[in-house]
Every structure is written in C-alpha cells, then in structure tokens.
Amino acid sequence: MLQLPSTTIKMIRSHKLTVDIFPMNKILNGFLLSGRHIAINKNISWYEQRFAVAHELAHKICNHTCECKWNEQEADERAFKLLISDNELLEW
Numbered sequence: 001m002l003q004l005p006s007t008t009i010k011m012i013r014s015h016k017l018t019v020d021i022f023p024m025n026k027i028l029n030g031f032l033l034s035g036r037h038i039a040i041n042k043n044i045s046w047y048e049q050r051f052a053v054a055h056e057l058a059h060k061i062c063n064h065t066c067e068c069k070w071n072e073q074e075a076d077e078r079a080f081k082l083l084i085s086d087n088e089l090l091e092w
Contacts, residue, residue, distance in 0.1 A: 002040075002049055008057065008082045012038075015060050019053055032056045054079035 002021070004012075012019060017038055024030075024041040030052035031039055038056040040049050058078035064071040 002046065002053065004050060004053060005083060008054060011061070011082070012053075012057060015057070017057065017060065021049065030056050032059050035060060050083060051079055054082040057082060 002019070017036060019038045019040065021040045021042045023043055024039075026041070026043055029041050029044055029048055033039055038053055040052050040056075044052070055075045058075040059071070061078065062071070062074055064075065
C-alpha cells in the first residue's frame, strides 16, 4: 500500500475519491478519471506514485477542468504541500 500522510488520506476520503494503481505507459504517471477516481501508474517508483496521487488530488481540490500549464504548476505546488507529513508540519 502506498504510504501517504494522514492529512492527505483524509482529504482523499473527504472528496470521496478512490485511488487505484494500474500498469500504464511510463510517460503517464496518473490521471483523475471522472472527478472521482485517481489512477496511478504501477510502473513508476513509489515516490513518483505518491507525488502523482497528491498532484491529482490537487486538481480535484482546485476544480481544474483543463490541462493548461498554469493548472499543472498549481497542482504541483499543492502536491508538495499535501505530502508534508504531520510530524514535519509540527516540527516546522
């Protein structure tokens, strides 16, 4: 199972999302399907999988509807914040 910070897991649950890991082409890390399912590439490293989950969750949180450069940058920035563990946040 993919290890994610508890706050990220809570956000996934609060948005009623499911996360599934499938084999995909290596150029695709993941995607948000129908606004309810996060599909992640099984053929990438665990840390790339973690980031892909957070990135797709960020798209959902931000209500992104297109893959424009600005939305991708915003999803990346929010993904980093989503991956800060609870302990790291307390220490910070």
